Amino acid sequence: MSEPAATQSGQGPASRACGGGVGAAGARFASLTPLLNPRSVAVLGASTDPTRIGGRPIAYMRKQGFAGRIFPVNPRREEVQGLRAYPSVADLPEVPDVAVVAVSAELAVPAVADLAAAGVKGAIVLTAGFAEVDEAGAEAQARMVATAKAAGMRMLGPNCLGLFNARIGFYPIFSSSFENGWPRPGRIGIVSQSGAYGTHLFAAARDRGLGTPLCVTTGNEGDVTIGDVIGWLAEDPETDVIAAYAEGIRESEGLLAALAAARAARKPVVMMKVGRSALGTAAAKSHTASIAGDDAVTDAVLAEFGVVRARTTEEMLDIAQLASRRIYPARNTLGVMTMSGGAGVLISDAADELGVPMPEMPADAQARLKALVSFCAPRNPVDCTAQAFNDFSLVGRFADAVAGDGGYSSILCFFSQIGGAPSMVPKLRTELNATRAKYPDRLYVLSVLAPPEVVRDYEADGFTVFEDPSRAVVAIEAMGRFGAAFAAAPDAAPPSVPVVALPAATPSEAEAKRLLAEAGIPSAPERACPTADAAVAAAASFGFPVVMKILSPDILHKSEIGGVLLDVADADGVRAGFATLLERARAAAPAARIEGVLVAKQLQGGVECILGIHRDPVFGPVAMFGLGGVFVEVLKDVVFRRCPFGEDVAERMIRSIRGAPLLLGARGRQPADIKALARMLARLSVFAHQAGAAVQAVDLNPVFAMPEGEGAYAADAVIEIGGT
Template identity: 70%
Template sequence: MPQTEADAALSALLHPRSVAVVGASDDPSRIGGRPIAAMLERGFGGRIFPVNPKRPSIQGLPAFAGVADLPETPDAAIIAVPPAAAEAALQDLAERGTRAAILFTAGFAEMGAEGAAAQARLVAIARRRGMRLLGPNSLGLLNTANGFYGTFTSSLERGYPVPGPIGIASQSGAYGMHLFSMARDLGMGLSCSITTGNEADLTVGDFIAWMAQDPNTEVIAAYSEGIRDGDRFLAALELARRNRKPVVIMKVGRSALGRAAAQSHTASLAGDDAVTDAVLGEFGVVRARTTEELLDIARLATRKIYPVGNTLGVLTVSGGAGVLVSDAADAAGLPMPPMPEAAQAALHRDLPFCAPQNPVDCTAQVLNDLTLVGRFGEALLGEGGYRSALLFFTHAGGAPSITPRLREQLRTLRSRYPDRLMVLCVLADPPQIRQFEDDGFAVFADPSRAVAAIHAMGRFGEAFAAGPVQAPTPGPLLEWPDATPSEAEAKRLLASGGIVAAPERACASAEEAAAAAASLGFPVVLKILSRDILHKSEIGGVLLGVPDAAAVRDGFELLMHRAAEAAPAARLEGVLVAKQLSGGVECILGVHRDPVFGPVALFGLGGIFVEVLRDVALRRCPFGEAEAEAMIRSIRGAPLLQGARGRPPADIPALARMLSRLSLLAHAAGPRLASIDLNPVFAMPAGEGAFAADAVIEIAKDAP
């Protein structure tokens, strides 16, 4: 039973007992005729009410002149009329009490400001009556469970899908149906396929949430150009994880060109791609790079084996294939530990010319003795203990003289280890492939694609096992300024939130600066102090290693002169004198407000590691110290913090505390905070702390 009004409306949309088709056509090849023809052909169990004032009947069904003439209030409606008529039709349906509507009609927000205003009127009409909208500019949806085909896709002319456990949600209509068509042609069982179009109301996230609760959907595949409502989207991902429903998504808009195309196509905000990667990873969602990869992962996920601590064992008849698989696994980060020494020795005794390490190459000798498959497979899974197995038999597996005996060996292996993920690489005719799949094996032709899919199953398994992260204790509510503060003000503010800076003094004169330097201890750092000059190094506003009082006085005058020349309108407060730290590792910590997901924290090593290598970790705020430490240890340069090449290990716990506190402050600040940059932060040797040497806080100009 539906638990909320939103659930009830989506149930009405996907499981309607009755549906009105406004703009119905007697021609089954026209947009207004295709859904009626499909529903009639597939035996839709509900009532269909064609609405067309020019015809008494449509495709053998009684037609009605208008919505007011319908014999009952339909649960759902399909609107297939031009934009000028769509608004009136929606108004009529809302007044009748229809729960949900699919708008095929295009020409709204994707066309510019005028279209966006018209789209906003549609939403206002629907919300006044508690109605939900799919679209506009949507290709519709289909639900194989009840034969509801509320779509005008021409793909159905080539066939209908086999009912099954995979659900598809796509923002793009044409590409969503491209995914649907490929899945159908591959024989993948589908529960539903939904295209959301402009997402004036309902989004891909809403349908991920619906599929996460749908008993007919076990695997969720999605295509997105831009995430319109970050909170609803994340709630949907968490619901899917909690219900152990794997989500694989193709999120496009990685490049600047791609983001521009997404904006013009569906009036979407694509957001920052690196942030999207980090957020999807947080919820255990796998991001597919290609359509083939998305379908590969969805297909393998229907086996419902999601290994925790995934490792790959490979049994092959080809040494070359073993090398290929090893390369693919290494690139993906999928561990392939070697077989135990004792197991290798036993395999050598069984077949002296085998290669038993992992990959385990039992050679073409299996053509003479197929029992080798069982013996070597037993060693691989029993003694090797791999959570996943890739079994490469190439064309030999599809040879009629071999297939029956190979199946017998493999079935025994499958029955012995039902909890292991087993994938075959064979080239065979479709009937043979179906036999292998019926025996419990996923079948791939390309071993590299198989490796990518196997790796994804492990990522799902880790996410399901981890569960939701415990929310950290909220951070303090600070009094954020109305405008961007100076560096000294920024550090004072952050210090009240527990973020420690290097010892320093703000000085308004050269003599004051010399006295401050003497008390701090030489050498010192001098920095121009002005809330109007945030990026000081760009104007020569930073002096390092200032050795004595005389140099401090000269440096004070030099910085004031440079600032006056480079930024004559800037308000100069003087110079910041700071103790110069040494012996630590330079890092960068920061937060910026993502337009979709809110504040996102960044960690990386300073210098070229950020500017050139872009070796950083990102995470949505807020998070605790354990998550912060995991971020720190995840970057490629982490060994430099852990004591590589004889360096003392850095105080990683102190760094993690600072990073976590930064995330808590940013989350509590709300939308008025645009960004915080702490660069550099010195991670001192273990036990000596971490100190921010520079701090920039930017307040959003349009913040409430």
Template identity: 80%
Template sequence: MIAADSRSGEKPTMTATGAAQIPPVAAMPVPATVVPGQRFASLTGMLAPRSVAVLGASADAARIGGRPIDYMLRQGFAGAIYPVNPRRDEVQGLRAYPNVAALPETPDVAVVAVSADIAVQAVQDLADAGVKNTIVLTAGFAEVDAKGAAEQARMVAIARNAGMRLLGPNCLGLFNARIGFYPTFSAAFQSGWPSPGRIGVASQSGAYGTHLFAAMRNRGIGTQLVVTTGNEADVTIGDVIGWLAEDPETDVIAAYAEGIREADSLYAALAAARAARKPVVMMKVGRSALGTAAAQSHTASIAGDDAVTEAVMAEFGVVRARSTEEMLDIAYAATRRIYPAGNTLGVFTVSGGAGVLISDAAEQLGVAMPEMPQDAQDELKALIPFASPRNPVDCTAQVFNDLPKLGQFAEAMVARGGYSSVLAFFSQTGGAPTLVPHIREAMRRIKDRYPDRLYVLSLIAAPEMVAQYEADGFLVFEDPTRATVAIQAMGRFGDAFAAAPPSAPPVVPLVALPAATPTEAEAKRLLAAAGIPSAPERACATAEAAMAAAAEFGFPVVLKILSPDIIHKSEIGGVLLDVASPEAVRAG
């Protein structure tokens, strides 16, 4: 069979008639029913509950059903905790209940920590009891095989019919440190609890989400809430980002994603975050074929087209982290809540070499470093003749022999240069006990006079000294290149927050997808049904019919073989371009 379609200029596009009928299958399930406009708020009972039931509760604090209870007791969760275990009357000092129906009240949320073979029934029991939020820690569903996927679909149907929001399955749960709520079996808390802070983390991977938390904790970065979504049978990473965007206790959002299963919630969440001036730094993996395959086996995730992900991030001002270290650096810098639009960088340094390093990084990242005004340069040259005051403003180590000049140089750069971001490189002198008081005093004075700037220090100092600088309101990095990356990210956030929101995208109707791979004509008919045009086309069974179609379209045309068994036509010579005559059509 031959298909002919037009390649001649600006002809309108349409789908040909006469294609085979495509048997419809169910479209991707929509999220569980919630009140319109309240999709994100519907998660409050799950993420900040007043009562919780644990199904599969264990007296052993090292087991999956025991750790959540142990953690919540140790961290002082003020709400009611209801262990559910038909074989025990008491679990970890709490009264245990034989089943959900025996609970004294309907809990805000339930944690399912039972085996996969009874997890679906557990969700049914919770639905029957009117529970509206469930966290399924159990694995063994869509990430495993087709049977597991079918069981997961049953679980979702139960939740949807009951108006229940469901996190997981195959997830590590979450923690909300503000209220001591720890429905998770992560071992990360054996090494320490979260530091107070206003960063929220949304992660499709449980282990990686808690890895981020542990890395932040070890750096002294406060993380108040981490949510892992696992297979995302219902609650998506977009839902969690959206809830964090609306949460008054969250200022910064960090996210880890392997694939985007449901785009609408992500778009709405990123729009909400930008409207609330809450920066989102995201690590989206699965760029490579190997990474995509790993994502599929991990959480049944489809990594998707990376170019599309990149475009969505750019549209909403999301900064994409290339590494864990970079994600932490950017989230840490964002906690200062200073996001300079049209960012310019002024560099004050006691080392010419560091100035060159920072300049290289800034140029590579596209961060502008305008020169100091000439009259300001002349004034600084008069103070230290061998200084280099262009930008970077290199005052040399000479300032430590005449400490008042340190403040004069730094203040001149901030006041006269007008830079929105300031990076001061002090190296190990910034940690010298005899010099720290002078440096802190000089930099505090400048910051107090010009509080709207983003101030970053690059130095090496003992942890207690770093804490002093941070208490003064400065960001501190040992590596000036990493500091420059963080500064660039703050400018990108600022530009996004200052920009007008994009116009709403057109509403595209949902189309049922076929069970088998469609032919090209069938695929184009699906696209047309979704409002996406394509070139005019006609399926032809004979050379004469193809010649007639080509004459009607107008030359030149394209000839393509049409077969459901041949997907990649060009690889077998099944596509002819720029066919310019009836004879050429017949020969094709």
């Protein structure tokens, strides 16, 4: 059966004008139109030399037929590249939509001021020497940005390579990549913080035959950010796919709004976010003056919005190429047809590694295929064998079975060199096209080795071609992620949590648990005890065994000093433990404030988990969940999510970790109380969101997830108070 129509990409916002989004975000995106789609342009620092930075934009636009007006600005020339030149912005015959600034850094700041005063709506500042260099450069950049914002002028850069919009012949850019060819028509938009790498992506796409008519490089992002451009492309009716390269996320609000707009418009975003390593992060900061942030957090935020993260340029272009088909299966299943058993195994391994389901063909369909070729392999992969050489109608009959009986949303056919052999290509195309005509809603991918002109024929038929079948599987898996994101129901609202009044300084464990209790986050029964007698009374009320911990706002990591005692079994043990804990605390931290000892009921039979909050410098509070012990310390089996969120999201987080079977009842274990754990995690996310910058971190470790129906309880809690 075919995928429902809802899994296919419809027109989305194609009927809306660019920037047609509602509210502040839509207006913010729309304000880029003078930059990206202008009717007139001034070039400050215009050069008569078409190979110089100030000369290339004019030469490119004239060669590519920019229909708007071009105004060179150069006080030492009356004419530049056959166009009348003007000595200053004030001398221009009209106010241009946009201006290219290609002058030295000391002249760029007053030049932007002149443009702002003239009422120009957009400035593209190619000039370097600002925040990417030193503090003085950062201060000059801030002055320039403030001037532009005060006038309502959007500014791209500084320290950017520029952009191009090939649809209108607009080339305010100084890249030399066009000497080897111009952009091809198409519906893939590129945005990149790095100018050189952005044009590298364009050139690589061009050489592969992909159409990327619009590319924007953002440089230092003094004003216009990568999120702004993604948002504009999300609203652009002529863009279907967005490819982005980021070194660091400088501003989160615009990016989140843009990714939400792209998802709502059913436009896939494939992003190469570099800076994963410590060395890469340092390079990103020095190159674009960006905050790279924590990579695991960035990964979680991108996944939240259905963005697929590419590891390499090749992978990014593979995904963008397949996404251009605009078929995004919400429930992705892969059917494989091959003439090679070995290729079928290779593809199956790749699909298993990526988690792409490959269900078996129905039993009756397998029987029919066996009747056609007794020695075929009909399960999935479906191997029609070399018998197809003798009877090419077998290709069509096997393909019909995979598409019709198998009902797979994605179909990968491996024909290797057969798919490029002149004696085979016409017959193969005839059979495959017949199947595609019967089942047009599927995602069809071929793995063949063929001359470029043959590949173009297959592509024109509606098939996407990859030489390497493993690369094809990666791209197919990405289409499923896009489809799932586009089809997902809205998340439930976060729970209502009282706003908790926080202290000015980091509280003790007992106080931290009291604050969390106000937010509805329960802890194991416990009592703060200033004396040994009080500790004995508390233990007797809870019942033995108990846990004893040193209580001090200055000792957050108690286990590191031996400040936690487990399995304290009787009153004598409590008295001895009280003395031991005080002695260890005084020895390890003589200046620490000691408030006594915390006595708690020792929980039995639960699964140890860790719940935490980390304040990311870009995205704000981010929640973490994982299993405790070795799972978090060694395996790092944790999941992150931007705060706040509801219990449905929390439960998905819990079920997504590799160790989830330990909570779900693996090997006869009693299932843990997942609902209670999700409720605690969701409430913690709201607590952190409401606290804002006042809370720098929260650590609940361990949290005991008790057997189903018995709740979840924090056994230890740390709340680190930071700035406001």
